[in-house]
Amino acid sequence: MGKDRYYRIMDKKATRDSYGEALVMLAEKRPDLIVLDADLAAATKTGIYKKAYPDRFFDCGIAEADMMGVAAGIATTGKLVFASSFAMFAAGRAFEIVRNSICYPHLNVKIGATHAGISVGEDGASHQCNEDIALMRVLPGMTVINPADDVETKAAVLAMADYVGPTYMRFGRLAIPTFNDPKTYKFELGKGIELRSGNDVAIIATGLMVNEAIEAGKILAEQGINARVINIHTIKPIDRDIIIRAAKETGKIITVEEHSVIGGLGSAVSEVVTETVPVPVIKIGVQDRFGHSGPAVPLLKEFGLCADNIVKVTKEALGK
Amino acid sequence: MDQLHKKQLEINAAKVRLGIIEGVYGAKCGHPGGSLSVCDTLTYLYFNRMNIDPENPSMPDRDRLVLSKGHTAPALYSVLANRGFFPVEDLKTLRHIDSYLQGHPVLGKIPGVDMSTGSLGQGISAACGMALSGKLDNDIYRVYAVLGDGELEEGLVWEAAMLAAHYQLDNLVAVVDNNGLQIDGKISEVMSPYPIDEKFKAFGWHVIVIDGHDFDAIEKAFNEAETVANQPTAIILKTTKGKGVSYMENQVGWHGKAPNEEEYNTAIAELKAKLDELTK
Numbered sequence: 001m002g003k004d005r006y007y008r009i010m011d012k013k014a015t016r017d018s019y020g021e022a023l024v025m026l027a028e029k030r031p032d033l034i035v036l037d038a039d040l041a042a043a044t045k046t047g048i049y050k051k052a053y054p055d056r057f058f059d060c061g062i063a064e065a066d067m068m069g070v071a072a073g074i075a076t077t078g079k080l081v082f083a084s085s086f087a088m089f090a091a092g093r094a095f096e097i098v099r100n101s102i103c104y105p106h107l108n109v110k111i112g113a114t115h116a117g118i119s120v121g122e123d124g125a126s127h128q129c130n131e132d133i134a135l136m137r138v139l140p141g142m143t144v145i146n147p148a149d150d151v152e153t154k155a156a157v158l159a160m161a162d163y164v165g166p167t168y169m170r171f172g173r174l175a176i177p178t179f180n181d182p183k184t185y186k187f188e189l190g191k192g193i194e195l196r197s198g199n200d201v202a203i204i205a206t207g208l209m210v211n212e213a214i215e216a217g218k219i220l221a222e223q224g225i226n227a228r229v230i231n232i233h234t235i236k237p238i239d240r241d242i243i244i245r246a247a248k249e250t251g252k253i254i255t256v257e258e259h260s261v262i263g264g265l266g267s268a269v270s271e272v273v274t275e276t277v278p279v280p281v282i283k284i285g286v287q288d289r290f291g292h293s294g295p296a297v298p299l300l301k302e303f304g305l306c307a308d309n310i311v312k313v314t315k316e317a318l319g320k
Numbered sequence: 321m322d323q324l325h326k327k328q329l330e331i332n333a334a335k336v337r338l339g340i341i342e343g344v345y346g347a348k349c350g351h352p353g354g355s356l357s358v359c360d361t362l363t364y365l366y367f368n369r370m371n372i373d374p375e376n377p378s379m380p381d382r383d384r385l386v387l388s389k390g391h392t393a394p395a396l397y398s399v400l401a402n403r404g405f406f407p408v409e410d411l412k413t414l415r416h417i418d419s420y421l422q423g424h425p426v427l428g429k430i431p432g433v434d435m436s437t438g439s440l441g442q443g444i445s446a447a448c449g450m451a452l453s454g455k456l457d458n459d460i461y462r463v464y465a466v467l468g469d470g471e472l473e474e475g476l477v478w479e480a481a482m483l484a485a486h487y488q489l490d491n492l493v494a495v496v497d498n499n500g501l502q503i504d505g506k507i508s509e510v511m512s513p514y515p516i517d518e519k520f521k522a523f524g525w526h527v528i529v530i531d532g533h534d535f536d537a538i539e540k541a542f543n544e545a546e547t548v549a550n551q552p553t554a555i556i557l558k559t560t561k562g563k564g565v566s567y568m569e570n571q572v573g574w575h576g577k578a579p580n581e582e583e584y585n586t587a588i589a590e591l592k593a594k595l596d597e598l599t600k
Contacts (some may be wrong), residue, residue, distance in 0.1 A: 056456075058452065060479075063483070065476050066445050066476060066482075069476065070449035070452065070483065072442075072445075073446035073447060073448060073452070073453065074449040074452060076434065076450060077380075077449075077453040077454070077457075078380070079453055079456075096439060097439075097445070100436065100439045101436065101439075101442045101446055105426065105427040106428070
């Protein structure tokens with residue numbers, strides 16, 4: 001039987017709220033913290049920080065490219081700077097400024113990008129960014145984080161502030177269950193977390209798909225399949241060891257992400273195993289298509305980003 | 321400006337021009353035209369204006385200069401070398417595979433370079449961030465962003481211009497090298513950014529238009545910029561692309577190519593004659 005190592009589901013919270021609250025926690029320790037936004041403070045939740053520290057918050061207006069350049073300039077002067085917008089604009093519209101002004105000089109800019117993935121919901125495909133992990137992961141020296149719940153998001157914000165170098169963190173609009181125990185949870189940059197042991201198959205998930213993977217693990221266990229469930233919160237640099245071990249010990253990997261199957265977690269995991277322990281990697285994610293409007297939860301179901309589909313795909317992969 | 325200081329500046333500018341030609345010739349490629357047009361102002365800033373220390377290029381309260389028109393790195397490198405940040409001899413290694421003098425400026429790799437640039441429009445944006453941060457530190461330094469006139473076609477420039485005025489960054493000066501030419505031809509024909517002065521005024525900037533090769537006018541403009549409160553200043557330099565090398569002047573073809581051996585010899589002879597005339 002598989003063994004659970006995860007906490008209980010306490011309540012639901014959107015990771016963007018956790019981000020806003022974490023910035024306030026961080027500001028208490030870091031008087032050099034500056035937060036930038038591009039007219040989305042109410043949505044990115046930097047508004048929580050703005051209210052507490054109005055003198056250390058600057059709205060750049062609807063000009064995400066400029067915000068990234070400004071963040072780079074601030075970083076050259078030695079201050080800690082967080083720049084926030086929707087994933088679509090932070091990673092998409094501002095991509096080249098992030099590349100040339102932030103990553104090329106390896107500046108200490110932290111990008112907090114909310115509204116990642118299709119769980120943006122009703123706004124539709126123009127705002128549902130399923131490409132940001134791919135875009136940010138390819139940049140030399142960029143760290144990419146995709147936390148799974150409230151506890152992990154807050155810990156990740158504090159950890160990325162201690163780390164010196166460009167960092168992209170994506171989080172979401174949708175309220176999701178908190179499963180990590182705030183008393184015991186430790187965030188280690190670049191280290192995956194095994195949430196359930198098992199040797200039949202490994203389910204490797206990131207972001208809001210981690211909780212779905214945990215649920216899938218439970219359902220599979222009831223059906224006699226012991227799935228190892230791994231949370232990869234840091235997509236770059238990725239935890240090669242935990243992936244190689246999973247490949248060796250289970251022989252089959254299912255990846256789950258609220259992102260395109262091209263260039264995201266599934267690709268990152270595949271890159272590791274093809275060079276080390278080549279085993280099949282089946283990718284659950286957004287296929288090569290755009291999303292559309294609708295409430296987040298039914299949308300996630302439609303795109304197969306739910307526990308039931310993880311169970312189905314896993315069983316098919318195992319021929320059961 | 322007294323005659324002695326002016327003459328010294330002219331001598332320094334002539335040396336910087338020699339370094340530009342040495343760099344571009346050594347690289348067998350690069351951008352001499354816009355380097356020569358902005359040369360006088362860069363020379364003035366680094367030799368007569370900015371609070372900098374070649375022995376301590378990262379000192380926290382130094383004035384900063386972001387070469388937003390990063391392709392004119394030969395001018396910046398030559399000024400920095402002549403100012404003592406690194407050996408003038410190294411200019412000949414520009415763009416070489418084993419050289420630290422990259423094709424476009426790189427922060428952290430080249431002493432005295434305050435920001436990586438090369439992708440147009442981004443430098444002024446970063447300069448705004450530096451100026452904003454400086455405001456929080458009691459205005460201990462000033463920031464200069466040097467832009468090309470063709471660069472003004474990038475939308476990002478105007479996003480940054482809006483932010484600079486909105487946050488009243490009076491510690492920021494944008495210098496526009498208005499030499500009138502870009503790769504595809506005259507800026508007025510490719511995609512006119514004119515009227516440049518009126519555009520910056522409309523964005524809330526204090527604007528000064530000067531002859532970018534007249535050191536008296538240059539000094540006067542930067543003096544004026546320091547007296548302006550609650551507003552950033554744009555200094556628009558009317559310049560000649562390729563200034564100082566006869567056959568390069570006002571020739572769009574010299575935007576981005578290196579002289580051959582004969583052209584190199586001609587350029588060096590002209591610049592050395594100018595230097596001899598100034599130092600005799």
